[in-house]
Amino acid sequence: MPIYEYRCKKCKKLSSFLLLRITEEIDPHCKHCGNKDVIRVISRVTVLKSEEQRLESMLDPSKFSDLDENDPRSVERVMRRMGKEFGDELGEDFEESMEEALSQENAISSEDS
Ligand SMILES: [Zn+2]
Numbered sequence: 294m295p296i297y298e299y300r301c302k303k304c305k306k307l308s309s310f311l312l313l314r315i316t317e318e319i320d321p322h323c324k325h326c327g328n329k330d331v332i333r334v335i336s337r338v339t340v341l342k343s344e345e346q347r348l349e350s351m352l353d354p355s356k357f358s359d360l361d362e363n364d365p366r367s368v369e370r371v372m373r374r375m376g377k378e379f380g381d382e383l384g385e386d387f388e389e390s391m392e393e394a395l396s397q398e399n400a401i402s403s404e405d406s
Pocket residue numbers: 301302303304305306323324325326327328
């Protein structure tokens with residue numbers, strides 16, 4: 294679904310127009326002040342949307358239903374799952390710092406016992 298965005302020359306705010314049909318004609322204007330002097334901008338809405346949805350799915354409580362904050366193994370499981378979802382962006386650095394954090398945590402908890 295194409296989304297067109299226009300920036301108002303007057304108030305600089307963005308207005309998005311969603312086209313339900315490709316043949317639909319839009320009358321670009323500022324939705325904030327009604328000004329018709331607007332510039333077309335390349336929309337990033339679609340990208341942002343999928344990012345948002347991914348975050349939402351990550352924050353889905355059902356994914357954390359087995360999380361026990363006091364159990365390092367349980368935390369590790371959930372973190373690995375999150376690492377997988379964000380694997381592309383976080384890469385090996387994340388894996389490494391995670392391993393580090395977890396080994397430190399394990400060391401502390403083994404000292405206790
Ligand atoms: Zn405006």
